[in-house]
Amino acid sequence: MRGEKAVIVDASEESITLAASMLKAGRIVGVPTETVYGLAADASNAEAVARVFAIKGRPAGLPLIVHLDVGASIAAWALDVPDDAFRLASRFWPGPLTLVLRRDPSVLTAVTGGLDTVALRMPAHPVAQRLLAVFGGGLAAPSANRFGRVSPTTAHDVFADLGGEVDLVVDGGPCEVGIESTIVAFDGGEVTILRAGATSPGEIAGVLGRQVRTVTGGLVESPVRAPGMLESHYAPDTPLELCAPHEAELRGAELTSSGLRFGMLSLGGVSAQGAAVVWDAGGDIAVLARSLYRWLREADVQALDLVVVALPPDEGLGVAIRDRLQRAARRSKSP
Numbered sequence: 608m609r610g611e612k613a614v615i616v617d618a619s620e621e622s623i624t625l626a627a628s629m630l631k632a633g634r635i636v637g638v639p640t641e642t643v644y645g646l647a648a649d650a651s652n653a654e655a656v657a658r659v660f661a662i663k664g665r666p667a668g669l670p671l672i673v674h675l676d677v678g679a680s681i682a683a684w685a686l687d688v689p690d691d692a693f694r695l696a697s698r699f700w701p702g703p704l705t706l707v708l709r710r711d712p713s714v715l716t717a718v719t720g721g722l723d724t725v726a727l728r729m730p731a732h733p734v735a736q737r738l739l740a741v742f743g744g745g746l747a748a749p750s751a752n753r754f755g756r757v758s759p760t761t762a763h764d765v766f767a768d769l770g771g772e773v774d775l776v777v778d779g780g781p782c783e784v785g786i787e788s789t790i791v792a793f794d795g796g797e798v799t800i801l802r803a804g805a806t807s808p809g810e811i812a813g814v815l816g817r818q819v820r821t822v823t824g825g826l827v828e829s830p831v832r833a834p835g836m837l838e839s840h841y842a843p844d845t846p847l848e849l850c851a852p853h854e855a856e857l858r859g860a861e862l863t864s865s866g867l868r869f870g871m872l873s874l875g876g877v878s879a880q881g882a883a884v885v886w887d888a889g890g891d892i893a894v895l896a897r898s899l900y901r902w903l904r905e906a907d908v909q910a911l912d913l914v915v916v917a918l919p920p921d922e923g924l925g926v927a928i929r930d931r932l933q934r935a936a937r938r939s940k941s942p
């Protein structure tokens with residue numbers, strides 16, 4: 608199928624069997640997870656993993672997450688797993704949390720980007736879990752978008768971005784959570800959030816019984832720690848202007864008189880008179896997370912001059928949403 612257009616298939620047992628056999632044969636498959644769609648390859652096949660990097664346009668050395676079946680043993684993938692990691696896994700797996708652990712020597716260098724750690728996650732999406740069970744191994748999968756761009760939350764998004772190169776896309780419906788997993792690392796006794804995500808710092812602190820450090824806000828500690836930490840990422844073509852909700856209304860009024868075609872994106876309750884498109888999450892932060900990437904994609908389809916974004920509060924899911932928006936906005940040129 609290489610070189611031909613990908614096929615989108617439903618999530619029937621027959622399709623899952625087909626996807627598993629294609630993965631076994633070294634093919635690349637778009638897979639739904641509860642966070643975003645992944646671009647999956649057999650984690651034990653170096654050639655298939657290399658193709659994932661090529662399709663995404665991802666620089667080598669930026670490691671992939673290995674997705675595991677709920678029945679899998681962490682010990683097959685990681686060494687010296689700290690108690691804190693087991694506590695987090697037993698509370699949040701399957702779910703949107705990725706643990707960075709010392710890698711077992713059997714894990715391919717192609718997957719870990721040459722690091723001595725491996726990122727592991729058990730996804731909660733029933734289709735991902737069924738595929739992992741039928742496949743019977745680990746699936747290395749980054750988000751199924753071109754490097755630096757908006758992550759896909761539907762099978763169609765994967766097709767639109769990568770359709771010419773991916774072999775198959777399994778349609779598991781729109782992603783429930785809509786933003787990526789939280790990535791947590793363990794250094795000595797210290798637990799660090801490397802990428803804010805769908806599991807909030809408060810939930811993690813609740814399980815560990817102490818606060819955890821979060822490395823966000825464009826801090827690039829080292830180019831290989833997490834590309835989500837690179838300054839510009841998750842970005843649409845349309846420029847974004849981020850502000851507090853009360854500023855968004857003022858900005859909207861100014862833009863209306865300037866004649867620019869703008870969109871207004873908010874958690875809710877922001878008056879958006881004069882906006883060509885209004886995206887309002889009705890005050891529900893889970894709806895904002897679930898819709899954010901779809902809305903950013905719509906802004907490009909509508910060819911808006913810019914989107915004014917009223918930032919949600921810096922708590923719970925809002926932490927990750929603000930992180931994504933801040934990185935997405937850094938790409939922006941002024942209209």
Ligand code: TXA
Pocket residue numbers: 640642643644645646669670671672703705707719722724725726728730748749750751786787788789790801802831832833834835836
């Ligand atoms: O929700 C998610 O995490 C989605 C779905 C598909 O599971 N995946 C995802 O993958 O967002 P990706 O490749 O777009 O982002 C994975 C992040 C990158 O920032 C990568 O650098 C980091 O995980 N990562 C992977 N292995 C790592 C390691 N050994 N140490 C530190 N960071 C690592």
Ligand code: MG
Pocket residue numbers: 749750758
């Ligand atoms: Mg990504």
